[in-house]
Amino acid sequence: MIRRPGHLADRTVPVGSPEPVDGLDLGLAARNVAAAGGSADRFRAEFGAGQAAAGSSALDPKHLAGIAGWRAGVLGLREDALSRIAAAMPAAADAIAATLGMDATDVEPFLEHQRTDRFWWPGRAEQRGYVCAVGGFAGLGGAWTQPPTDGRPLGPAGAFAVRTGERWWRIDADVWGSRLTPLRAVDEPEEGLGGPASLVTFPDSYLAWIHVADAA
Structure with missing residues (x-):
């Protein structure tokens, strides 16, 4: 990856x-x-x-x-x-x-x-369902100074929320593109209905991954 x-x-x-x-x-x-x-x-x-x-x-x-x-x-x-x-x-x-x-x-x-699946492309199964990585360490040109955590789906298709430190971010994505937007709301964003994809984070990584469990 x-x-x-x-x-x-x-x-x-x-x-x-x-x-x-x-x-x-x-x-x-x-x-x-x-x-x-x-x-x-x-x-x-x-x-x-x-x-x-x-x-x-x-x-x-x-x-x-x-x-x-x-x-x-x-x-x-x-x-x-x-x-x-x-x-x-x-x-x-x-x-x-x-x-x-x-x-x-x-x-x-x-x-x-x-x-029905905005994240599908012919090579997804070869990547074990991983689609894209967003965020990254700010010191290397990325967006975040702390690792992301608490990833969750939002209501619209292809939309997720994730937290870095005290700030929440919105991620919109599909198979080809992604957009990262800081959320202004102070309150924790409400989790929406999940689709085939989920947002995966790791404690030692500044990347948040969009992953589809059914990779085929």
């Missing part, structure tokens, strides 16, 4: 170089991805990979950009991207697979799993 914040699905480096598209400012799109918490570099690479694999498939470049933005870690693009993927299948399977960094034969299972 990784020892710094990040997603295990990102352990492979994407390869792709985007070509200019009329009516689509890729530079602005990349900056927007970064502003929304994603990786501009991964967006450019994933868009370029999907673009190269698109061939004659009628996948709108703007739709491809939305899918690449989600793959680059923008949580807010999840629902739109899944809708675009479903609408473009199976004709654009190769382009979608290249954008998501998976085999074309994995796209349909991925889409099916994502309807």
Whole structure:
């Protein structure tokens, strides 16, 4: 497993170089991805990979950009991207697979799993159900000066709370991205209904891990 914040699905480096598209400012799109918490570099690479694999498939470049933005870690693009993927299948399977960094034969299972499990990707079982690590030691570029503890699910899907010292934090995440927000409330956040994923902490670690017990 990784020892710094990040997603295990990102352990492979994407390869792709985007070509200019009329009516689509890729530079602005990349900056927007970064502003929304994603990786501009991964967006450019994933868009370029999907673009190269698109061939004659009628996948709108703007739709491809939305899918690449989600793959680059923008949580807010999840629902739109899944809708675009479903609408473009199976004709654009190769382009979608290249954008998501998976085999074309994995796209349909991925889409099916994502309807009920926002943390699923084809390689999760190999990682024993671990999805991503958030937080990290502030002295090494992370967010926290004390190890996290008391992890718990919140009401919304993919949302958790965790405490470091006297401060509570909210974690929002899915298979590709995560967002860490300090909570202003003084009171301890109320635990919500848990889903398939849980938040795992360790006494000697500054990372909080999202883990799914049913890794398959």
